Amino acid sequence: MSINPVSQFVLLAPLSGVMVPLDTVPDPVFAQKMVGDGVSIDPTSNVLLAPITGKVTQVHSAKHAITLVAANGIEVLIHIGLDTVMLKGQGFTAKVKEGDIVDAGQPLIEFDMDAVGRKALSLLTQMVITSGEKVARYTPNTGLVIAGKDIALTLDLAEGIAQTSATADSSGEAYSDPIRTPNPTGLHARPAAVLANAAKTFKSEVKLVRAGQEANAKSVVAIMGLEVQNGDEIRVRAIGPDASAAIQKLSALIISGCGEDVGGVAPKHKPAPLDTIKTTKAQPKSEDPNVLTGVSASPGLAVGQIFQVKQVDIAVVEAGESPELERRRFDQALKDAHQQLENLKSEISDESKAEIFAAHQELLEDPDLLAIAIAGITNGKSAGFAWKEAYNTYSAKLAALKNEVLAGRANDIRDVGLRVLRLIAGIEETAMVVPENAILIAEDLTPSDTASLDRTRVLGFCTVGGGATSHVAILARSLNIPAICGIDEDALNLTNGMPVILDGSRGTLRKNPSEAEVNNIREKQAKQAIKRDAELAAAFEPAVTQDGIHVEVVANIGGIDDAVQGVKLGSEGVGLLRSEFLYLERTDAPTEEEQSQIYIDIAKALGNDRTFVVRTLDVGGDKPLAYLPMPVEENPFLGVRGVRLCLAEPELLHTQVRAVLRSAPFSKLAIMFPMITSLEEVREVKRIVAEEKAALGITQDVQVGIMVEVPATAVMAEQFAREVDFFSIGTNDLTQYTLAMDRGHPKLAKQADVMHPGVLNLINMTVKGAHAHGKWVGVCGGIASDPMAIPLLLGIGVDELSASVPTIPAIKALVRTLNKVECEKLAAEVLQMGTAAEVRARLSQLVD
Ligand code: PEP
Ligand code: MG
Numbered sequence: 001m002s003i004n005p006v007s008q009f010v011l012l013a014p015l016s017g018v019m020v021p022l023d024t025v026p027d028p029v030f031a032q033k034m035v036g037d038g039v040s041i042d043p044t045s046n047v048l049l050a051p052i053t054g055k056v057t058q059v060h061s062a063k064h065a066i067t068l069v070a071a072n073g074i075e076v077l078i079h080i081g082l083d084t085v086m087l088k089g090q091g092f093t094a095k096v097k098e099g100d101i102v103d104a105g106q107p108l109i110e111f112d113m114d115a116v117g118r119k120a121l122s123l124l125t126q127m128v129i130t131s132g133e134k135v136a137r138y139t140p141n142t143g144l145v146i147a148g149k150d151i152a153l154t155l156d157l158a159e160g161i162a163q164t165s166a167t168a169d170s171s172g173e174a175y176s177d178p179i180r181t182p183n184p185t186g187l188h189a190r191p192a193a194v195l196a197n198a199a200k201t202f203k204s205e206v207k208l209v210r211a212g213q214e215a216n217a218k219s220v221v222a223i224m225g226l227e228v229q230n231g232d233e234i235r236v237r238a239i240g241p242d243a244s245a246a247i248q249k250l251s252a253l254i255i256s257g258c259g260e261d262v263g264g265v266a267p268k269h270k271p272a273p274l275d276t277i278k279t280t281k282a283q284p285k286s287e288d289p290n291v292l293t294g295v296s297a298s299p300g301l302a303v304g305q306i307f308q309v310k311q312v313d314i315a316v317v318e319a320g321e322s323p324e325l326e327r328r329r330f331d332q333a334l335k336d337a338h339q340q341l342e343n344l345k346s347e348i349s350d351e352s353k354a355e356i357f358a359a360h361q362e363l364l365e366d367p368d369l370l371a372i373a374i375a376g377i378t379n380g381k382s383a384g385f386a387w388k389e390a391y392n393t394y395s396a397k398l399a400a401l402k403n404e405v406l407a408g409r410a411n412d413i414r415d416v417g418l419r420v421l422r423l424i425a426g427i428e429e430t431a432m433v434v435p436e437n438a439i440l441i442a443e444d445l446t447p448s449d450t451a452s453l454d455r456t457r458v459l460g461f462c463t464v465g466g467g468a469t470s471h472v473a474i475l476a477r478s479l480n481i482p483a484i485c486g487i488d489e490d491a492l493n494l495t496n497g498m499p500v501i502l503d504g505s506r507g508t509l510r511k512n513p514s515e516a517e518v519n520n521i522r523e524k525q526a527k528q529a530i531k532r533d534a535e536l537a538a539a540f541e542p543a544v545t546q547d548g549i550h551v552e553v554v555a556n557i558g559g560i561d562d563a564v565q566g567v568k569l570g571s572e573g574v575g576l577l578r579s580e581f582l583y584l585e586r587t588d589a590p591t592e593e594e595q596s597q598i599y600i601d602i603a604k605a606l607g608n609d610r611t612f613v614v615r616t617l618d619v620g621g622d623k624p625l626a627y628l629p630m631p632v633e634e635n636p637f638l639g640v641r642g643v644r645l646c647l648a649e650p651e652l653l654h655t656q657v658r659a660v661l662r663s664a665p666f667s668k669l670a671i672m673f674p675m676i677t678s679l680e681e682v683r684e685v686k687r688i689v690a691e692e693k694a695a696l697g698i699t700q701d702v703q704v705g706i707m708v709e710v711p712a713t714a715v716m717a718e719q720f721a722r723e724v725d726f727f728s729i730g731t732n733d734l735t736q737y738t739l740a741m742d743r744g745h746p747k748l749a750k751q752a753d754v755m756h757p758g759v760l761n762l763i764n765m766t767v768k769g770a771h772a773h774g775k776w777v778g779v780c781g782g783i784a785s786d787p788m789a790i791p792l793l794l795g796i797g798v799d800e801l802s803a804s805v806p807t808i809p810a811i812k813a814l815v816r817t818l819n820k821v822e823c824e825k826l827a828a829e830v831l832q833m834g835t836a837a838e839v840r841a842r843l844s845q846l847v848d
Contacts, residue, residue: 011051013145013152015043038128063092091115105148174243191258192223204240219368297473300482302460304437316384330383333423391417415446535809539570543815573611575802595659603666618674642675670703709733714762717769731781795827
């Protein structure tokens with residue numbers, strides 16, 4: 001956690017009223033500052049609010065005074081009225097107790113103004129600092145103040161007292177400062193799992209606190225049940241021998257987004273990613289009585305027949321045989337379920353999808369979920385009954401949450417729950433028997449159901465529950481099955497066998513389509529299939545234009561699976577390994593050994609004839625690393641990211657460069673640096689590569705290149721080309737920096753167009769600059785996967801296209817239809833255009 005060097009600390013007005021100088025208070029104990037320096041307020045409100053965030057260390061037995069301590073050790077005493085101790089609590093109601101953690105502005109004590117005012121010497125309320133040794137200067141406010149809103153007192157802290165830090169008391173209890181949750185969709189399953197895993201590494205009991213509610217931070221389901229939303233203020237509390245260390249590490253992890261890309265933008269101001277704010281609720285009904293609508297979960301068209309899927313309930317007896325026997329049954333079922341999930345994971349090629357089942361494995365170890373089940377067993381219930389109670393309690397709790405993403409995870413708990421329950425009950429998991437050309441309709445499908453769908457029979461599915469971000473939807477997309485979530489409930493009444501057309505992209509299900517409609521869809525599908533087959537058949541042919549120019553078509557990858565798939569689809573190498581994917585999901589830094597093994601595996605998958613361009617770590621403000629605390633930046637896209645971060649953390653870069661270089665013998669290795677803005681950066685990274693190469697005794701040729709994604713670098717392409725081996729143009733960032741539009745901004749998405757002539761001319765300058773010095777240029781931004789842009793890029797003179805893996809056969813096929821000279825004429829024309837719309841209109845004439 002970063003320690004803020006600013007040494008001011010503010011206390012909010014605990015009551016509304018008029019500020020009164022402390023030395024004028026008619027009580028020498030306060031006026032002479034015997035208790036401490038501070039302020040007094042003549043109150044007009046009767047609920048005392050916390051002036052700071054901190055821990056309640058004392059509530060006086062007469063309830064007229066309270067002491068709080070802030071995370072930095074500043075201790076505040078607030079004393080309501082003068083001589084009020086005599087009232088022995090009459091007229092005072094404490095809202096908190098000792099040991100509570102409170103937020104600034106949270107009610108502490110309510111008092112009856114009339115009753116107290118009549119009996120006490122005065123209602124003047126004193127707020128004094130009892131840890132005066134930590135304060136260099138007091139600046140009291142004057143005039144009227146509003147409780148919880150205005151500042152009553154500003155402290156200049158003595159040297160060495162940080163404004164933020166973790167606090168630990170002698171009993172081994174520590175708590176963090178309040179942290180605003182940066183995750184766009186709050187602490188949903190994935191960040192919750194990262195946090196719970198990190199919490200489990202500490203011996204201390206660790207709690208997450210939100211608005212007075214606490215959850216076990218070692219339990220994923222408990223964290224999700226707390227429903228922490230983007231921008232919510234939370235704290236970590238730890239009790240035990242390593243409490244302070246737990247607070248430090250977990251606070252940093254939460255601030256960094258728990259492995260999630262949190263954009264570094266102030267929470268609440270950052271819109272949630274578009275696909276996470278889609279809702280499954282209240283989809284407008286279609287005007288056409290034959291069309292049922294829902295949310296697009298996975299694109300694609302399917303013509304088939306309805307097949308209704310009904311969930312079966314597994315009956316359990318309540319009473320157990322003996323707690324020992326039931327416990328043994330339960331433990332065995334958990335073990336077997338773990339193994340089943342392991343098998344399922346290995347059947348899914350896409351690692352990020354396999355993670356869904358890894359998360360299910362974690363649920364099997366969730367302390368809160370297990371605690372409920374084990375308590376039931378100890379109380380004489382059967383293993384099945386106790387477990388069913390446990391997972392139903394939690395899934396119902398999650399399903400009721402307002403946050404759609406969290407509510408969607410109730411289905412994951414039911415899925416794991418059923419898996420274990422089947423094992424306890426000795427019921428075999430049977431694959432659904434479905435007819436040919438089936439379009440499944442279900443209340444909900446579990447991720448396991450989805451992963452095990454028979455693709456030869458199931459053409460698509462619709463669920464009443466779930467949403468576009470549900471794991472079922474993610475799986476459907478990876479399995480390439482058209483799907484709709486949140487479909488109109490009427491779908492559950494459609495009869496089996498009814499012919500339908502499912503349009504996964506539009507989220508519509510058409511009942512009883514006419515023959516003409518079916519034919520139309522079938523024709524479209526057939527054409528697409530023929531084209532795709534032809535592209536696949538020629539996938540291994542080089543991409544050579546009609547006039548004989550070879551364009552290298554390579555893959556953008558995030559890991560070994562993409563590399564293997566890319567080779568299968570005819571990729572001629574890797575133009576961009578986004579190496580940060582190897583770091584982002586982790587809570588600790590990978591060792592050099594771990595990293596180099598990954599690079600070696602990928603290099604071996606490519607072989608010595610294919611290029612392997614590894615981009616060094618591109619993290620920073622917008623992609624934080626859980627284990628590398630970074631200050632939150634005002635504008636992270638313009639902050640310490642990419643190579644800037646690596647040069648600020650040279651050990652990180654040296655380790656990565658060594659790990660990458662160790663894969664040099666296994667493919668044609670090139671190292672590329674992101675976000676390069678200056679020649680000084682280029683010289684420094686080249687020096688590091690040369691140093692590590694010599695140290696490792698690597699003799700192979702390793703090219704060193706840079707990403708061109710900052711306009712200054714494109715403009716100075718000639719100067720850069722003199723000093724590097726190649727460029728790869730990152731058009732995603734180049735577009736955002738050229739047009740000054742955040743690449744993830746939902747409102748500017750249309751205008752942040754790579755086809756803007758400003759961006760295209762910078763691409764052109766980059767290519768010309770490189771070629772002037774005999775260097776090659778690739779494009780690895782999204783434009784290289786867009787068929788419409790390919791003739792233009794070829795015309796500009798781009799030598800290599802690094803595209804997303806599934807598009808490779810189509811891009812290669814397209815290049816083979818083009819004529820380089822014609823493309824050059826097209827580029828000359830397009831580069832003169834004034835708007836992106838004109839460019840798009842012209843380019844769309846060339847593709848079907
Ligand atoms: C780009 O900016 O175009 C690029 C390829 O890098 P990334 O999308 O990973 O930032
Ligand atoms: Mg980039």
